[in-house]
Structure formats: C-alpha cells, structure tokens
Amino acid sequence: MASVTxxxxxxxxxxxxxAVDQFNLEVEDGEFMIFVGPSGCGKTTALRMVAxxxxxxxxxxxxxxxxxxxxxxxxxxxxxxxQNYALYPHMSVYDNIAFPLASQGxxxxxxxxxxxxxxxxLGLDEHLKRRPRNLSGGQRQRVAMGRAIVRQPRVFLMxxxxxxxxxxxxxxxxxxxxxxxxxxxxxxxxVTHDQVEAMTMGDRIAVLRKGVLQQLGRPEDLYDHPAxxxxxxxxxxPAMNLFEVSPVEGENGLELRIGGxxxxxxxxxxxxxxxxxxxxxxxxxxxxxxxxxxxxxxxxPRLSGxxxxxxxxxxxxxxxxxxxxxxxxxxxxxxxxxxIDAGTLDRxxxxxxxxxxxxxxxxxxxxxxxxxVALRPxxxxxxxxxSGRAIV
Amino acid sequence: MFLTRYTWRxxxxxxxxxxxxxxxxxxxxxxxxxxxxxxxQNFSSPFALPSRIDFGVYSQAWKGSGNGxxxxxLESSLIITIASIVALIVLGSLAAYVVARASNRLGNGxxxxxxxxxxxxxxxxxxxxxxxxRHIHLVGNYAGMVVLWTGLLMPLTVFLYTGFIRALPRDYExxxxxxxxxxxxxxxxxxxxxxxxxxxxxxxxxGLIVWNDFFLSLVFLSGTKNVTLPVTVYSxxxxxxxxxxxxxxxxxxxxxxxLAFYLFAQKNLIRGFTGGIKT
Numbered sequence: 001m002a003s004v005t006x007x008x009x010x011x012x013x014x015x016x017x018x019a020v021d022q023f024n025l026e027v028e029d030g031e032f033m034i035f036v037g038p039s040g041c042g043k044t045t046a047l048r049m050v051a052x053x054x055x056x057x058x059x060x061x062x063x064x065x066x067x068x069x070x071x072x073x074x075x076x077x078x079x080x081x082x083q084n085y086a087l088y089p090h091m092s093v094y095d096n097i098a099f100p101l102a103s104q105g106x107x108x109x110x111x112x113x114x115x116x117x118x119x120x121x122l123g124l125d126e127h128l129k130r131r132p133r134n135l136s137g138g139q140r141q142r143v144a145m146g147r148a149i150v151r152q153p154r155v156f157l158m159x160x161x162x163x164x165x166x167x168x169x170x171x172x173x174x175x176x177x178x179x180x181x182x183x184x185x186x187x188x189x190x191v192t193h194d195q196v197e198a199m200t201m202g203d204r205i206a207v208l209r210k211g212v213l214q215q216l217g218r219p220e221d222l223y224d225h226p227a228x229x230x231x232x233x234x235x236x237x238p239a240m241n242l243f244e245v246s247p248v249e250g251e252n253g254l255e256l257r258i259g260g261x262x263x264x265x266x267x268x269x270x271x272x273x274x275x276x277x278x279x280x281x282x283x284x285x286x287x288x289x290x291x292x293x294x295x296x297x298x299x300x301p302r303l304s305g306x307x308x309x310x311x312x313x314x315x316x317x318x319x320x321x322x323x324x325x326x327x328x329x330x331x332x333x334x335x336x337x338x339x340i341d342a343g344t345l346d347r348x349x350x351x352x353x354x355x356x357x358x359x360x361x362x363x364x365x366x367x368x369x370x371x372x373v374a375l376r377p378x379x380x381x382x383x384x385x386x387s388g389r390a391i392v
Numbered sequence: 393m394f395l396t397r398y399t400w401r402x403x404x405x406x407x408x409x410x411x412x413x414x415x416x417x418x419x420x421x422x423x424x425x426x427x428x429x430x431x432x433q434n435f436s437s438p439f440a441l442p443s444r445i446d447f448g449v450y451s452q453a454w455k456g457s458g459n460g461x462x463x464x465x466l467e468s469s470l471i472i473t474i475a476s477i478v479a480l481i482v483l484g485s486l487a488a489y490v491v492a493r494a495s496n497r498l499g500n501g502x503x504x505x506x507x508x509x510x511x512x513x514x515x516x517x518x519x520x521x522x523x524x525x526r527h528i529h530l531v532g533n534y535a536g537m538v539v540l541w542t543g544l545l546m547p548l549t550v551f552l553y554t555g556f557i558r559a560l561p562r563d564y565e566x567x568x569x570x571x572x573x574x575x576x577x578x579x580x581x582x583x584x585x586x587x588x589x590x591x592x593x594x595x596x597x598x599g600l601i602v603w604n605d606f607f608l609s610l611v612f613l614s615g616t617k618n619v620t621l622p623v624t625v626y627s628x629x630x631x632x633x634x635x636x637x638x639x640x641x642x643x644x645x646x647x648x649x650x651l652a653f654y655l656f657a658q659k660n661l662i663r664g665f666t667g668g669i670k671t
Binding site for chain 1: 561563564566567568569570571572573574577581582585586588
C-alpha cells in the first residue's frame with residue numbers, strides 16, 4: 001500500500017493539447033479516490049500517468065514519497081484494470097491471472113496457490129480453464145480484477161471498469177469492487193464519468209474539467225457544497241436546478257428577484273451575497289430541496305409553475321415543472337449538459353426553467369396542473385455567473 | 393422462414409462453379425494421372441484414365457538422374473524453405489513491431505523504406521549480390537540461400553505484419569507492461585501469439601515463393617548437391633525428355649508438400665488477410 005502524490009503535474013501533447021494542467025492531489029494510503037469528469041477532462045490521462053503509460057511533461061508524481069516520473073510501468077508496482085479489460089485472448093483465465101506473477105519470476109507452486117486463492121475470492125474457480133471470449137461481461141470484469149489483485153500491488157488503478165456492463169450488473173459490481181477494496185485496503189484510483197459511481201464508491205472524489213482539478217472532497221462535500229457551477233451541475237442526478245436571480249434590498253432585508261417575483265433571502269444565506277446586490281447571480285437548489293407545499297414550512301419561499309412530466313420511480317416521484325425564471329446557460333452548465341444530458345439544452349427556453357422536484361411517491365401530482373414548490377431555505381446555494389464560483 | 397431458398401438459379405450457379413473448379417483441377421489431374429500411367433499412353437490417349445497404374449516411376453524418379461536425386465532436392469527445398477520462413481517470421485515480426493509502434497514520423501519512414509523494397513526488382517542487384525556472397529562463402533550452401541531469401545522477402549513480411557499490428561489494440565501491451573512484463577516478454581508472450589493469423593499468411597506466401605523459386609536456386613546453387621526441387625525437375629526434363637510419366641512424378645513430389653501445408657494453414661491465411669482478433 002502506498003500514497004500517490006501529484007505535485008503540479010502537467011501533460012501537454014506534441015500538438016499543444018493540454019490534457020492535464022497543474023494537477024495537485026494526494027491520494028492517501030489505503031484511500032479509494034475517484035477521478036470524475038466529462039469526456040476529455042483528463043481523468044484517464046492522469047490515471048495513465050500513474051501507471052507509467054503516459055509521459056509526464058511537467059511536475060512531479062510520487063508513489064510513497066518516491067519520484068516515479070521516469071520509472072517504467074513495471075518498476076512502479078501498480079496494477080491496472082482497463083476499460084475493455086484487455087484480457088489476453090489467447091490465454092486461459094488461469095494464465096491471465098498468473099501472468100503478472102510469472103512476469104515477476106515467482107515460483108510455479110506459489111503462482112498456483114495465489115491464483116487459486118484469488119479465483120476463489122472472485123468466484124472464478126470453475127472458469128480457470130476457459131478463454132476470455134467464452135466468459136460473460138461480468139466474469140471478464142472479475143478476471144481483470146483478479147489479474148490486478150493477485151499481485152498485491154501498492155496501488156490499484158481502474159479505468160472505467162464498469163462502463164461495458166449492463167445497468168444491473170454495474171450496480172452489483174460496484175458493490176463488489178467497493179467491498180473488495182475495503183477488504184484489501186489497497187490505495188485505489190478509480191476513473192469514471194458516471195457520477196453515481198463516483199458518489200457511491202469513493203472515499204474522496206476529484207472532479208476534473210479540461211485538465212484542471214475543480215474540486216476535491218468527500219462525496220457529501222461535493223454534493224452539498226460544490227465549489228462552482230460546473231461541480232454543482234455535474235454532481236447529482238437529476239442535476240441541480242439553477243435559476244438566474246438578483247439580490248436586491250427589500251423592505252424586510254435582502255430579497256432575491258427571480259422571474260418577476262421576489263423571495264426573501266433566508267437567514268442561512270451567505271453574508272457575501274450582499275456584495276452582489278444588483279448583480280445577476282445563480283441560485284442552485286437540488287431536486288429534493290424543492291418541496292411539495294404541504295411538506296414545507298409556511299415561511300419557505302415558493303415558486304409556481306406548470307407540471308410538464310411526472311416520473312414515478314417507485315420510491316420517489318420526479319416532477320418536472322416549468323417555472324418562470326431565467327435559466328443559467330453559462331459554459332460551465334452547457335458543457336455538462338452536452339456531455340450528460342443534451343435534452344437539458346432543448347428544454348431550457350427563454351424566460352422559463354425546467355426544474356425537477358423530487359417528491360414522495362404518495363404525493364399525487366397531475367401533468368398540466370399548476371404546482372407550487374417550496375424551496376428549503378438552508379439548502380439554497382449561490383454562484384457567481386461570470387466565474388462560476390460558489391458564493392460562500 | 394427461408395432466408396436462402398434453393399432455386400434453379402442456385403443450381404445453375406453451382407454447376408458453373410463446379411465447371412470452374414474442374415478447369416482449375418485439370419492440370420492436377422494430368423499430373424497425377426500422367427505420373428502413374430504407362431508412358432506410351434501419355435502420348436496415345438493423354439486424357440484417358442490409366443489402363444494400368446504403375447507407381448514404379450516414383451522410385452525411379454527418387455533415384456535421380458545422376459546430377460541430383462529427387463530425395464536430396466526435396467531435402468534441400470525443405471531446409472531452405474523452412475529455415476527462411478522461420479527467419480522471416482522471427483525477424484520480420486520483431487521489425488514490424490518496432491515499425492508499427494514507433495512514433496508516427498519514424499514509424500512511417502521505416503514503413504515506406506520497407507514498402508520500397510517490395511517494389512524494387514531484386515534481379516537488378518543479382519550480380520553484385522552473387523559476387524558479395526561468393527566473397528563471404530555464401531554461394532552453394534543452405535545458409536546463403538536462407539540469408540538471401542530472408543533479405544529479399546523481409547519487406548513483404550514487414551509490410552504484412554505492420555498492417556496487422558497497427559490494427560491491434562495497444563491495451564494488451566499496456567496491460568502486460570503494467571503487469572510487470574519486459575518489452576521482450578510482452579512481445580513473446582502477448583503480442584506474437586496474437587499475430588497468429590498473419591504469421592500463417594506470411595508462412596504460406598513466403599513459403600510458396602521460396603519453394604517455387606527456380607532462378608535464384610539455379611544461380612546460387614547449381615553445380616552443387618544442394619539444388620532445390622524446381623532445378624532438379626528442370627534437369628529431369630532435359631534428361632528424360634521422352635519419359636513424361638517420370639517428369640510428372642517429380643512434379644507431383646514437388647507440389648505435394650506445399651499443397652499439404654496450404655490445406656493445413658488455409659484458415660489462418662484467410663484470417664490474416666481479412667484481419668482481426670477475436671477477444
């Protein structure tokens with residue numbers, strides 16, 4: 001086990017593309033770290049730099065305090081699970097798992113012992129003689145895991161290992177990988193573009209965008225206190241609702257002007273909001289913090305709009321409401337929308353925001369009806385429009 | 393649901409294809425039948441089936457004409473062909489791996505250099521090559537022929553291997569490197585086994601060229617006991633001009649190994665051309 005430290009790490013390709021820019025991060029010993037971000041954000045490049053498969057153009061990368069910039073992959077004692085598993089097609093499952101051990105020149109008897117033990121751990125005992133092409137997606141995934149853990153490396157690297165699996169298997173394997181990591185306690189860096197995977201699996205999450213680290217923190221930190229509009233929209237599904245608002249001085253203190261209405265600024269709102277009086281800023285609120293009026297305090301600020309769609313998920317009801325407000329269409333938001341949900345762009349029109357509220361399943365809401373929603377005051381988040389930074 | 397129904401068109405197509413196949417098989421029929429029928433029947437009724445089957449001519453052909461025996465020539469052809477194929481596969485796959493995986497500019501430059509080697513006719517350089525080979529004692533022996541063939545067919549080999557390797561995902565090699573394998577171990581244990589289809593193609597194509605060659609064997613080996621089958625067969629034509637059954641027998645002996653090898657490896661040959669790895 002080991003720590004992995006990125007100190008000002010850069011990756012610039014010969015054509016000038018900057019894949020990773022001044023990346024600073026410390027993955028602690030035994031930690032499960034997630035790199036998450038949209039396509040092309042540099043997360044896989046950062047991972048491949050740890051593996052030694054990508055040259056580092058600037059900065060320093062250390063494993064357990066030792067600089068590894070110029071070390072060959074095999075000298076780093078790390079194991080990697082590839083997106084498409086990269087199982088050697090001409091070898092049996094046994095030989096695939098044994099390969100890293102044989103490469104280290106370990107005795108055959110010990111190899112047999114360790115492969116058997118690993119196969120038992122992953123439920124692969126019966127498949128040891130089969131070729132990868134005769135295995136199911138989940139079994140191949142397990143073989144790839146087996147090949148990584150059999151070596152007992154200092155660091156596990158996983159590059160979107162679940163992206164080729166169907167939804168159900170993905171949920172199952174997600175739990176298996178988390179369990180395995182906890183059991184083995186090996187430092188792990190896991191790359192994904194799926195924020196649900198990121199939220200459920202990691203001890204900490206690093207959100208990247210265009211090669212730049214946007215925020216690093218525990219899943220709940222990212223969810224409750226996103227550092228900027230990009231993280232706010234990227235983390236959480238359905239995405240955070242965003243409205244353009246403008247703080248103004250009212251009769252009873254600070255108020256927010258939103259789509260022709262005014263709502264009181266809750267006392268929990270950051271004091272820095274005063275510095276933005278008269279300016280346009282973004283108000284963010286998560287779907288579960290848009291409450292049905294019956295479940296909210298009378299004092300909670302309310303908005304009203306037309307219900308366009310109701311999605312019943314059994315344990316909750318997602319209610320899409322067209323609210324009269326100005327949508328936020330800054331580059332931060334658009335990039336996430338383009339990468340994750342192109343529909344967001346179609347639905348956002350002039351003068352209205354398609355908000356999503358997460359209601360209890362027993363609350364009955366009819367499509368095309370007018371629906372009031374209450375905002376949980378203490379959960380309102382504010383962001384500068386130009387820089388996208390959170391106002392705290 | 394019938395996706396393919398047998399209609400009169402299908403039948404017609406089958407008859408046509410059988411006719412084409414018959415045309416292709418005709419020379420082989422002549423060879424095989426002509427070698428076992430009495431010699432005079434080859435002149436009186438060349439198309440007829442043999443009135444009497446006689447394998448005796450094979451033993452006569454085996455004994456030889458005095459200049460070189462069929463057995464010895466078969467041995468020479470086998471040694472030269474197999475050794476050349478092995479050398480081409482070992483060196484060619486390694487060279488192609490470097491060419492295919494080198495940085496873009498270097499890789500393309502090297503690749504072009506090899507492709508140029510396919511286009512240029514080697515006959516242009518036959519005299520200086522012969523003279524150089526004589527100086528280093530590579531004329532008249534197997535080693536010389538193997539060196540010569542390895543050099544001549546290396547461009548074709550590298551061309552075939554490079555195309556295949558470039559289409560091979562790098563993930564396998566990267567996985568092997570992270571798994572702690574050296575470059576050489578990565579090549580030997582991971583990359584080379586994945587090249588099996590194209591290795592079959594290389595073996596058959598180069599094997600056919602070397603096996604069938606007459607010219608280089610005549611230039612570099614004539615007058616020695618190491619001459620290959622085509623030269624021996626040709627010498628038989630001179631000596632036994634009237635004994636066509638004997639000549640046919642020598643040709644059958646020279647064709648059979650290649651035919652057997654092709655039948656054995658044809659699946660790989662086709663896969664090598666069409667490319668692709670099944671994962």
